[in-house]
Amino acid sequence: VELGAINGIVGGSGERLFVLSFRDISEVRRIDRMRSDFVANASHELRTPLASLRGFIETIQGPAKSDLKAQERFLGIMFDQTTRMSRLVDDLLSLSRLELKSHIAPDEKVDLVPLLGHVRDALLPLANDVGVDIRLHLPEGRAEVLGDRDELVQVFENLIENACKYGQEGKVVEVFLNNGPGRPVEVTVVDKGPGIPAEHVPRLTERFYRVNIEDSRSKKGTGLGLAIVKHILTRHRARLIVKSEVGKGTSFTVRF
Numbered sequence: 689v690e691l692g693a694i695n696g697i698v699g700g701s702g703e704r705l706f707v708l709s710f711r712d713i714s715e716v717r718r719i720d721r722m723r724s725d726f727v728a729n730a731s732h733e734l735r736t737p738l739a740s741l742r743g744f745i746e747t748i749q750g751p752a753k754s755d756l757k758a759q760e761r762f763l764g765i766m767f768d769q770t771t772r773m774s775r776l777v778d779d780l781l782s783l784s785r786l787e788l789k790s791h792i793a794p795d796e797k798v799d800l801v802p803l804l805g806h807v808r809d810a811l812l813p814l815a816n817d818v819g820v821d822i823r824l825h826l827p828e829g830r831a832e833v834l835g836d837r838d839e840l841v842q843v844f845e846n847l848i849e850n851a852c853k854y855g856q857e858g859k860v861v862e863v864f865l866n867n868g869p870g871r872p873v874e875v876t877v878v879d880k881g882p883g884i885p886a887e888h889v890p891r892l893t894e895r896f897y898r899v900n901i902e903d904s905r906s907k908k909g910t911g912l913g914l915a916i917v918k919h920i921l922t923r924h925r926a927r928l929i930v931k932s933e934v935g936k937g938t939s940f941t942v943r944f
């Protein structure tokens with residue numbers, strides 16, 4: 689709590705009275721702390737691949753100077769590291785753009801039926817790579833919501849991509865679009881992967897939060913995907929509902 693102001697007044701019988709006002713700044717402090725944690729995390733995430741790039745360059749200039757085979761292998765790793773850094777920077781830019789317009793409600797009419805079809809098409813190469821079949825269950829006709837088309841593409845790309853990456857052993861990812869009369873429009877992405885232990889579920893949308901760091905690194909994550917999803921959905925006044933059972937799979941539902 690911060691002391692806001694002290695006002696001295698003189699009471700009816702000449703005594704001095706003081707009014708102290710206090711401001712609750714715990715929220716301001718919390719946001720400040722989150723911001724500095726965020727900068728520290730982002731710097732760390734960029735520093736790791738940079739240090740590794742530097743190491744490889746030194747090796748190529750020194751011990752592996754005339755070893756073409758080793759150089760080729762190192763260049764492959766360096767290429768992957770730069771891809772990872774680009775992805776991280778793209779995600780950081782997305783987050784800061786979203787923060788700038790968080791107070792503006794998007795108002796474009798977006799039909800989710802063709803949108804989900806496009807998202808699936810865009811993810812087919814990745815799904816093929818990991819051996820997952822993406823099945824869409826779409827209603828007849830249209831399913832319109834008010835929103836920002838590109839942002840909604842980003843939401844469903846993130847959720848379906850995660851289901852393919854982390855749920856790949858289940859082989860199938862199913863996407864259900866429900867828009868019955870008198871009910872909210874809902875999209876649910878279901879995988880039959882390893883599931884997420886309950887204690888991690890409430891923290892999934894925190895920036896840089898990953899359940900299994902090694903696994904997430906090998907699966908090319910930045911830990912920012914679900915934070916971006918949450919930001920976009922908040923702007924859309926939509927909810928994200930996560931259900932997961934270890935050993936059975938996970939479902940992410942977006943309720944508009």
Ligand code: ADP
Pocket residue numbers: 846850851854855879881882883884892897898899900904908909910911912913914915938
């Ligand atoms: P990342 O870039 O690491 O994929 P996300 O914010 O998209 O970051 O996801 C955060 C973490 O949540 C992931 O690292 C992963 O551990 C976990 N996760 C997300 N989706 C799933 C899923 N469908 N099944 C299991 N774990 C998941």
